[in-house]
Amino acid sequence: MAIPTVINAAGREVPLEINGKPVIPFMGVGKYKPGGNKYGPPISSCSDFPDDGNKVVPTLEEALLRCGIRDGMTISTHHHLRDGDLISNRIFELASVMGVKDLVWFPSASFPCNDPVIKYLEDGTINRIEGSMNGPLGKFVSEGKMKGTAVLRSHGGRVQAIQDGEVKIDIAVLVAPSADSYGNASGTGGKSACGVLGYAKADSIYADKVIVVTDNLVDLPCLPAEIEGNYVDYVVVVDRIGVPEKIVSGTTQITKSPDRLLIAEMTASFLEKSGILRDGVTMQAGAGGTSLAIAVFLHEILKSKGWKAKFGFGGSTLYMVDMLEQGQMGYILDAQAFDLDAVLSVSRNPNHIPYSVFNAYNYHSKGNLTSMMDIMILGATEVDLNFNGNVVTHSDGYLLHGIGGWQNCLHARNVILPLPLFRDRIPVIVDEVTTLCGPGELIDVIITERGIAINPKRTDLHERVRNSGLPLRTIKELKDEAERICGKPEKPVKDDKIVAAIKWVDGTIIDVVRKIKL
Amino acid sequence: MYNNIAISGNSGPKVRSDCQMELELKDEGGIVIELKSKVQVLYGESIINQCREILSFFGITNAVLKINDTGALPFVISARLEAVIKQLVDTDTEFLPEIYKENKLPSKRDRFRFSRLYIPGNTPSMMINAGLHSADGIILDIEDSVAPEKKDEARILIRNALRQINFYGAERMVRINQGERGLKDLEFVVPHYVNLILIPKCESVEEVKSIEAKINELKHIHRLDGDIFLMPIIESAAGVEMSYDIARSSDLIVAMAIGLEDLTADLGVARTKGGMETQYARTRIVNAAKAAGIQPIDSVFSDVSDMEALRMNVLSSKALGFEGMGCIHPRQVPVVRQGFAPQPEEIEKSLKIVMAYDQARINGLGVVALGTKMIDQPVVVRAQRIVDLAIRLGLLPDDWKNSVPNKTE
Numbered sequence: 043m044a045i046p047t048v049i050n051a052a053g054r055e056v057p058l059e060i061n062g063k064p065v066i067p068f069m070g071v072g073k074y075k076p077g078g079n080k081y082g083p084p085i086s087s088c089s090d091f092p093d094d095g096n097k098v099v100p101t102l103e104e105a106l107l108r109c110g111i112r113d114g115m116t117i118s119t120h121h122h123l124r125d126g127d128l129i130s131n132r133i134f135e136l137a138s139v140m141g142v143k144d145l146v147w148f149p150s151a152s153f154p155c156n157d158p159v160i161k162y163l164e165d166g167t168i169n170r171i172e173g174s175m176n177g178p179l180g181k182f183v184s185e186g187k188m189k190g191t192a193v194l195r196s197h198g199g200r201v202q203a204i205q206d207g208e209v210k211i212d213i214a215v216l217v218a219p220s221a222d223s224y225g226n227a228s229g230t231g232g233k234s235a236c237g238v239l240g241y242a243k244a245d246s247i248y249a250d251k252v253i254v255v256t257d258n259l260v261d262l263p264c265l266p267a268e269i270e271g272n273y274v275d276y277v278v279v280v281d282r283i284g285v286p287e288k289i290v291s292g293t294t295q296i297t298k299s300p301d302r303l304l305i306a307e308m309t310a311s312f313l314e315k316s317g318i319l320r321d322g323v324t325m326q327a328g329a330g331g332t333s334l335a336i337a338v339f340l341h342e343i344l345k346s347k348g349w350k351a352k353f354g355f356g357g358s359t360l361y362m363v364d365m366l367e368q369g370q371m372g373y374i375l376d377a378q379a380f381d382l383d384a385v386l387s388v389s390r391n392p393n394h395i396p397y398s399v400f401n402a403y404n405y406h407s408k409g410n411l412t413s414m415m416d417i418m419i420l421g422a423t424e425v426d427l428n429f430n431g432n433v434v435t436h437s438d439g440y441l442l443h444g445i446g447g448w449q450n451c452l453h454a455r456n457v458i459l460p461l462p463l464f465r466d467r468i469p470v471i472v473d474e475v476t477t478l479c480g481p482g483e484l485i486d487v488i489i490t491e492r493g494i495a496i497n498p499k500r501t502d503l504h505e506r507v508r509n510s511g512l513p514l515r516t517i518k519e520l521k522d523e524a525e526r527i528c529g530k531p532e533k534p535v536k537d538d539k540i541v542a543a544i545k546w547v548d549g550t551i552i553d554v555v556r557k558i559k560l
Numbered sequence: 561m562y563n564n565i566a567i568s569g570n571s572g573p574k575v576r577s578d579c580q581m582e583l584e585l586k587d588e589g590g591i592v593i594e595l596k597s598k599v600q601v602l603y604g605e606s607i608i609n610q611c612r613e614i615l616s617f618f619g620i621t622n623a624v625l626k627i628n629d630t631g632a633l634p635f636v637i638s639a640r641l642e643a644v645i646k647q648l649v650d651t652d653t654e655f656l657p658e659i660y661k662e663n664k665l666p667s668k669r670d671r672f673r674f675s676r677l678y679i680p681g682n683t684p685s686m687m688i689n690a691g692l693h694s695a696d697g698i699i700l701d702i703e704d705s706v707a708p709e710k711k712d713e714a715r716i717l718i719r720n721a722l723r724q725i726n727f728y729g730a731e732r733m734v735r736i737n738q739g740e741r742g743l744k745d746l747e748f749v750v751p752h753y754v755n756l757i758l759i760p761k762c763e764s765v766e767e768v769k770s771i772e773a774k775i776n777e778l779k780h781i782h783r784l785d786g787d788i789f790l791m792p793i794i795e796s797a798a799g800v801e802m803s804y805d806i807a808r809s810s811d812l813i814v815a816m817a818i819g820l821e822d823l824t825a826d827l828g829v830a831r832t833k834g835g836m837e838t839q840y841a842r843t844r845i846v847n848a849a850k851a852a853g854i855q856p857i858d859s860v861f862s863d864v865s866d867m868e869a870l871r872m873n874v875l876s877s878k879a880l881g882f883e884g885m886g887c888i889h890p891r892q893v894p895v896v897r898q899g900f901a902p903q904p905e906e907i908e909k910s911l912k913i914v915m916a917y918d919q920a921r922i923n924g925l926g927v928v929a930l931g932t933k934m935i936d937q938p939v940v941v942r943a944q945r946i947v948d949l950a951i952r953l954g955l956l957p958d959d960w961k962n963s964v965p966n967k968t969e
Binding site: 300301303304437438439465466467468491492511527528529531532534 | 605
């Protein structure tokens, strides 16, 4: 039976139902107004928990059984252990042995280390993943092999979905580098330190049952208690929750590519000449090689002018920590620490503060930290002539990335996308994005090695850099140059079957990904 | 000749923007193309169509073509296919991609040649963005950076690159091979609007003369009238001793470079950071070049990670009289440019001279004076060049006459 579809406000054909549940098509930025109340998990009673606070159970299996794991439940995990996570796969391995079927896995992100869950998608243990997917997992889903439909949300969108009750988490399995027997848990300390646990907070508050899994049980109290014991049902102690060298991201290396360095230099120069960079600026930059190089160039400018950024919002890295320690940044508000230097900094620098995405990104709340940011450096796989951006699929139609905080960050004052004009032969600036993840009205500047395109809506920015000597182009000129060099690409052939839905920050459906025709 | 297999191009885990072609000519069966490409979905059809067109252009009707593509641009695909065909079919016919009109622009004898960036001649991924780094010249190298068995395919790739890569205003240079092979190289670059030929390991006037003659012959055949300049590279003790004669041996010579790796090998000494061992050779080259009225150009600096040492090297090179330097990594270009660029006090002095000259003309005076000092015409020319250069490098605004306070008083 065909599910009815409509054309949403972004011009994309989307269904009115996903996984058997009604959904709302995207209505425009800030147009959809939610009603009702926040979701409330069942009320607990202290009488059901030990007076001495000791919630330790011997195994993860026993904890899952005590949580009442059964068919169709939603299991959530966080991704702070990144590619070093040893627990997520284990959950589904146990569930598979128990014969539990049709689970929904609701991770805050997945990594290559999670590829083994393909086995449990195939044997029916998992019905679908609602979260990011890449590599072999992305390929599996793109080729229509997953039973349910994937739902991709931004980090803020995930918090919004939890808060609004759109996703009801039955069991949250939260790994923690340090925890006490009561369930207070922290991202620092122990052999698997990851810095902060920002992405796990909403899960801990709203999930029906919460299991904390640690390899470093400490005496009460475990501080800072980013996850509070009051929300926790069970604590499980295991030998290892993660592989330390894979927890600290390998991405925090400044790019060595001369072409990417050139883009980074142009970006820093644009920010300086446009006056966006100033004393008291607020900024965020990711952990990709180009973003890190931009951070280094911006640091040099701040230093030479004697300026200080008011705060930086992390994903933090060594390069942001350098700014903090050398006096060019007031605070780091941090949702995730990307490298070892950042992890250490959180535990020793009082101005490097764990800061939950719960407070920062959720669109259904009373203010959005990202809209207070002056400089927002983001990536994309594609941008089109209307400045629309795609971050989830490649131009060949395969799902390859999660949304991460990308959509949430689009609300910043100046959204800058430093991108190569083409990757190998594949143009990055195209007529129309393969998958729409962010509306062009929120994307301000595209900086490529062959020129800078400013969104025509930003007449103010254009005016400020008009005589700067920067290589200004229209987005059409950049697209034409890419096609002159690469040739005009063909379109991937797609099936009608929807394999993934892309949510906007307010929970509406902005686009869908259709099955690759093999 | 038939039932023969040939291979061109590069493949491997680290290869990008290239393709490997394996061609087998057959007696029957038509054209069979097996394509494995990183960009299959987006360009699969266009790659196959392009290859069919080229095979048909060379009159090949029965063949099996296996392509392993890592995102090669169209000019690379056609170069690789032409190269593999020419291993099996004896033909002088060329399949020429359309030439970008900006690639026909001629160069100028006295343009600045501070930085010239070496690009290996058989590595497409390094060519594509070479022009973005603001080097004064891009050298597509068919000499030391290309293995002997790859020279033939590199020539075709370089020819196509000269036609279809926009180098954004950099002078388009090619370093040819020595001797006969170098003369053959010229056939692949002269008709395609190369601006300047680097002559490696140059030791004699005769070498320059034979290259000049070949260029003139090719220009005549192809009815070309733009200048193609020469830059001999002195890389041996014998070359150093001949440098003045070499510098004067052709009107096409605009600059002369020194190559220190080969020179120190020839001298049997180690190359040191201080460069004492080549002091004589370097000053000799500078002197010969200046005497011949051409630009003396220094060797490359091989430690690409040490920018501070490069900066020191540039400053000492400039102090000796060199007017440019080779670069082997794009990140070296800005350091070299800044080093050879005029320094603030130089610019200030030049502004005074240019303004004094303008004032003298307005006043109808034949003689230019700055304060009590008379200024010769060449000094004015040189000052004007420094001012122009400062503008080009963004060190002075275009309209400096309106924004710089009059300092002649």
